[in-house]
Amino acid sequence: xxxxxxxxxxxxxxxxxxxxxxxxxxxxxxxxxxxxxxxxxxxxxxxxxxxxxxxxxxxxxxxxxxxxxxxxxxxxxxxxxxxxxxxxxxxxxxxxxxxxxxxxxxxxxxxxxxxxxxxxxxxxxxxxxxxxxxxxxxxxxxxxxxxxxxxxxxxxxxxxxxxxxxxxxxxxxxxxxxxxxxxxxxxxxxxxxxxxxxxxxxxxxxxxxxxxxxxxxxxxxxxxxxxxxxxxxxxxxxxxxxxxxxxxxxxxxxxxxxxxxxxxxxxxxxxxxxxxxxxxxxxxxxxxxxxxxxxxxxxxxxxxxxxxxxxxxxxxxxxxxxxxxxxxxxx
Amino acid sequence: xxxxxxxxxxxxxxxxxxxxxxxxxxxxxxxxxxxxxxxxxxxxxxxxxxxxxxxxxxxxxxxxxxxxxxxxxxxxxxxxxxxxxxxxxxxxxxxxxxxxxxxxxxxxxxxxxxxxxxxxxxxxxxxxxxxxxxxxxxxxxxxxxxxxxxxxxxxxxxxxxxxxxxxxxxxxxxxxxxxxxxxxxxxxxxxxxxxxxxxxxxxxxxxxxxxxxxxxxxxxxxxxxxxxxxxxxxxxxxxxxxxxxxxxxxxxxxxxxxxxxxxxxxxxxxxxxxxxxxxxxxxxxxxxxxxxxxxxxxxxxxxxxxxxxxxxxxxxxxxxxxxxxxxxxxxxxxxxxxxxxxxxxxxxxxxxxxxxxxxxxxxxxxxxxxxxxxxxxxxxxxxxxxxxxxxxxxxxxxxxxxxxxxxxxxxxxxxxxxxxxxxxxxxxxxxxxxxxxxxxxxxxxxxxxxxxxxxxxxxxxxxxxxxxxxxxxxxxxxxxxxxxxxxxxxxxxxx
Numbered sequence: 140x141x142x143x144x145x146x147x148x149x150x151x152x153x154x155x156x157x158x159x160x161x162x163x164x165x166x167x168x169x170x171x172x173x174x175x176x177x178x179x180x181x182x183x184x185x186x187x188x189x190x191x192x193x194x195x196x197x198x199x200x201x202x203x204x205x206x207x208x209x210x211x212x213x214x215x216x217x218x219x220x221x222x223x224x225x226x227x228x229x230x231x232x233x234x235x236x237x238x239x240x241x242x243x244x245x246x247x248x249x250x251x252x253x254x255x256x257x258x259x260x261x262x263x264x265x266x267x268x269x270x271x272x273x274x275x276x277x278x279x280x281x282x283x284x285x286x287x288x289x290x291x292x293x294x295x296x297x298x299x300x301x302x303x304x305x306x307x308x309x310x311x312x313x314x315x316x317x318x319x320x321x322x323x324x325x326x327x328x329x330x331x332x333x334x335x336x337x338x339x340x341x342x343x344x345x346x347x348x349x350x351x352x353x354x355x356x357x358x359x360x361x362x363x364x365x366x367x368x369x370x371x372x373x374x375x376x377x378x379x380x381x382x383x384x385x386x387x388x389x390x391x392x393x394x395x396x397x398x399x400x401x402x403x404x405x406x407x408x409x410x411x412x413x414x415x416x417x418x419x420x421x422x423x424x425x426x427x428x429x430x431x432x433x434x435x436x437x438x439x440x441x442x443x444x445x446x447x448x449x450x451x452x453x454x455x456x457x458x459x460x461x462x463x464x465x466x467x468x469x470x
Numbered sequence: 471x472x473x474x475x476x477x478x479x480x481x482x483x484x485x486x487x488x489x490x491x492x493x494x495x496x497x498x499x500x501x502x503x504x505x506x507x508x509x510x511x512x513x514x515x516x517x518x519x520x521x522x523x524x525x526x527x528x529x530x531x532x533x534x535x536x537x538x539x540x541x542x543x544x545x546x547x548x549x550x551x552x553x554x555x556x557x558x559x560x561x562x563x564x565x566x567x568x569x570x571x572x573x574x575x576x577x578x579x580x581x582x583x584x585x586x587x588x589x590x591x592x593x594x595x596x597x598x599x600x601x602x603x604x605x606x607x608x609x610x611x612x613x614x615x616x617x618x619x620x621x622x623x624x625x626x627x628x629x630x631x632x633x634x635x636x637x638x639x640x641x642x643x644x645x646x647x648x649x650x651x652x653x654x655x656x657x658x659x660x661x662x663x664x665x666x667x668x669x670x671x672x673x674x675x676x677x678x679x680x681x682x683x684x685x686x687x688x689x690x691x692x693x694x695x696x697x698x699x700x701x702x703x704x705x706x707x708x709x710x711x712x713x714x715x716x717x718x719x720x721x722x723x724x725x726x727x728x729x730x731x732x733x734x735x736x737x738x739x740x741x742x743x744x745x746x747x748x749x750x751x752x753x754x755x756x757x758x759x760x761x762x763x764x765x766x767x768x769x770x771x772x773x774x775x776x777x778x779x780x781x782x783x784x785x786x787x788x789x790x791x792x793x794x795x796x797x798x799x800x801x802x803x804x805x806x807x808x809x810x811x812x813x814x815x816x817x818x819x820x821x822x823x824x825x826x827x828x829x830x831x832x833x834x835x836x837x838x839x840x841x842x843x844x845x846x847x848x849x850x851x852x853x854x855x856x857x858x859x860x861x862x863x864x865x866x867x868x869x870x871x872x873x874x875x876x877x878x879x880x881x882x883x884x885x886x887x888x889x890x891x892x893x894x895x896x897x898x899x900x901x902x903x904x905x906x907x908x909x910x911x912x913x914x915x916x917x918x919x920x921x922x923x924x925x926x927x928x929x930x931x932x933x934x935x936x937x938x939x940x941x942x943x944x945x946x947x948x949x950x951x952x953x954x955x956x957x958x959x960x961x962x963x964x965x
Contacts, residue, residue, distance in 0.1 A: 183802065215672065216672035216878075216880075217668060217671030218671075252668070253668075330614075330922075331656045331657055332656075336739065338792070338794055339609070339738055340923075344613075345927055358793055359815065435811075468659075
């Protein structure tokens, strides 16, 4: 037994040494991975990042889009900062990447991470998810306008709850829509509650509005415990329950918030490497298998190439930066 | 709603050959991983998630539930034998379990833990079966003011956990509060005491503190005193037989803590840890000989073990009937559900009665298997203590390191672990008790966040803690538990 494990260790060491030659760049603008690819989900198992990364990897393997093995590694911490710092240390090794979303813009802006999206190579965006603002089923508001009118008059009476910390996604997605509706955003009361506490606080009336993702509300809406006042998508979503949710735009509030999710590699990847991944992700995005996954989770298709993604992120950064500054949350 | 039909369907799942087989696999793996010092249900479930890919959801979830409560069942072993708790729920088990093992009664201690776990687990499954959908309402009655009051009540336990100097106990608890503030503050998003080190953003994991202050401090102590012969004769395992008197002594804590533990388990965020501490404290408060607690008391071991297993069943209430994970472990468990395409929530019992009732019914089977599996193994498991001391110490160190790494996947936290090992040893040398430190650390984080959530929602008015009846009741109990002994003492001196 002992011998066996020693042999195993030795083989593992051999593999690890063999893998060290992964840093070679593209030849004639062409590149292919030379070993297993590690995708970091900078949060725990079962969350949005983890689910997206796992389902993309699953399609890549099942449809033979990528020949090498794909491993998902969970690196939770700091709202993503721990995972980002890890991939940042893997410069010159294009076999590492992570899945990112708006916190990658928010968290550097409010000073909780020194590393931001500019420190990575955007590879491709895959999907769009949207925010939903939910209240208890017996709450007095039936749409966003009623809520916001009330907030304009009595901002001290309305508590918004979310999972992320102030200045990050759950908070700012609400702020963005509220601002467009003319609410004084510096007076919004926001509490952060982890470990499933946010939904509890809506159900027991300690907080009034739950700012969260669309998917997180479906089950409780179907059970008649909460109602969704509005979502942040451009258009109505499809799906049995999802199609009932009115968008903010439909209610005359001219603002949207996209929870984009895509993949980022370490800084300094060359053109051949970017091209390889862009194409692989495009193939996933266009596949029938991934279409089914999108429908299952209520995600929308939102493929962007590396170049498009970079421009999009710059826009987001400028827009959200202004919003955070107005809230006094920038560093 | 056809509750009875559902339950029958559940038993059909649980008593099918496949059901029993996978419950067995689940609890076996769970109890095995749980026994490893430093490894608890989080690691056990996380290890098992990839295995469930492509499995039939009911079988997979019955198995995963087995892994969960199996790991809690087995978790007491490392606490009792090595003073190395693998989860926060078994820290209180070490208070009396380890001294008992040191006294040469390891076999008996493990048997007490196994029987208490079994009773706590089984009674709570009955409660779960009868009241799960109804109790979902109870789970959401607790808002920030109530949680603050509950944590406050937990803190009054510091007085019961202090051996000797109360001042030292308070200093120790203050240190616990200090260290729990490290990391990103939930309410403002500001990093506190992280010194620009991204590794500290998430704060310090409970396990790091527990293994440092308990396991590594003990290891330091054993290494320093290795020449002391009085310590070297601990290989005596003793009998695993429980006498009638023992069982009688356990019956009180077991019957009370099965209920109390279950109710505390239902509250998201409270869970097994707080249940085990409160179980320990209440038993100490009502015991006829409270001075025996902390020195290997049967009641002191039985109470937390019953409570933490009962709380584990309780934690399934918010998970299954609300889709709300109440702890880190149930959050991973929720992940396991989602991976299989099952969304737990208020509709689970209607949409998937086979899963809902199957899990509950399988817990009866699981608890019986655990008892049958564990009792005969006790003599062999406790032989662990016969491993030569130098080897055993090395193993404890290695498992502590593995345990921390398997939770954080971060080398930095191993250094933090060693740091707390040294702190724990220094505290022992200067006779500062470690238990108040750990209690303050467990309760402090949630207490602070609840306090601030409550005050934000109330626009800064402290009245919320008094106007909410549950909160008021809990605060009154805390004040009384402090005041009554003092007043009684005064009256006595006057006479």
